């Protein structure tokens with residue numbers, strides 16, 4: 001498996017916190033990583049990405065702006081806000097606006113940074129932030145947010161005094177960021193828990209790291225095996241971290257698959273029939289919202305009815321009408337999808353609307369009778385590296401017909 005997109009997107013902006021050269025190994029080759037590279041380059045950072053190694057030189061940062069052109073492509077661009085204002089005392093970052101599955105506010109990022117003493121104004125679609133030395137504070141997030149925890153943590157490491165973040169996100173990508181910051185000289189306690197204590201330091205220094213494996217990519221391939229694998233066959237997902245994936249692996253076992261879990265691999269043997277299994281997404285270590293669309297694709301072929309509830313993003317069901325075009329029987333009411341398993345799906349033209357929705361359509365297409373054309377496949381390249389090649393390696397008949405390979 002590749003390195004985790006959501007870890008890379010946090011590690012890369014962290015390099016703004018101390019001038020110098022960094023080596024980030026196992027960085028995936030993805031459109032979102034390129035977007036973050038372009039954004040950092042526009043600020044004066046030098047970046048070379050070769051053979052999954054990202055070499056970053058942040059010695060000459062001269063601009064403190066994340067323009068709309070970047071942020072509209074990728075919301076994670078907001079991760080530059082905390083490091084810029086903490087290190088350089090100024091940041092102009094475009095507000096991200098909504099996304100395909102509804103509003104995605106950044107109020108928690110702003111409130112958290114304000115508590116650290118950042119002066120923030122909103123003007124003409126931009127967050128205008130300035131500060132002298134930040135000061136430690138106690139922050140209790142109303143909602144557990146990956147992005148806000150990452151942003152505030154990156155600012156707090158350079159604040160004067162101690163910052164406490166309660167209801168902090170516990171996602172492995174946030175722990176990976178915290179561990180990287182510690183390598184850079186930050187003092188952070190409680191990594192991996194929802195209570196972080198950060199004792200600010202005067203300055204940090206560059207460090208190197210190896211990006212953790214992508215648990216969502218690994219989960220997607222396991223669902224691919226469960227949906228399209230033949231009884232008696234086995235698919236082994238290697239170079240993953242099973243410890244980050246127990247919510248997904250447990251549900252796959254509930255759905256009838258046999259799993260062998262090693263230290264850094266998971267092997268799945270399908271049972272030949274998919275049992276209906278309800279899923280409710282939640283913060284880590286619950287079932288990830290980033291696996292919800294793929295799970296609905298799997299449940300579309302289960303021998304019964306299942307209920308899939310998304311408690312993180314209430315409107316994240318854009319894949320459902322497309323799965324219905326393939327013959328799935330799904331109804332959505334508010335944030336709850338009722339999936340009545342059907343015996344088979346039939347190939348059709350379908351449209352991807354976002355990254356994980358595209359993955360779910362590909363999974364359904366693997367098992368649908370006839371050919372499925374997934375349009376707007378560029379969404380996939382944001383978060384899956386060479387997915388069609390990896391699936392072909394497992395025996396899938398899948399080709400990229402148009403659109404550049406990334």
Ligand code: UD1
Nearest residue numbers: 006009076104105106107108109143145146147148290312
């Ligand atoms: C990150 C992931 C994304 C994943 C999501 C939830 C990255 C780059 N992206 O997104 O793939 O789907 O976590 O696991 O890591 N919220 C607020 N106010 C805020 C911020 C968030 O109300 O200021 C709410 C959101 O609307 C959502 C919940 O908090 O309901 C969680 O969102 P959050 O964890 O912030 O998601 P992202 O960091 O944007």
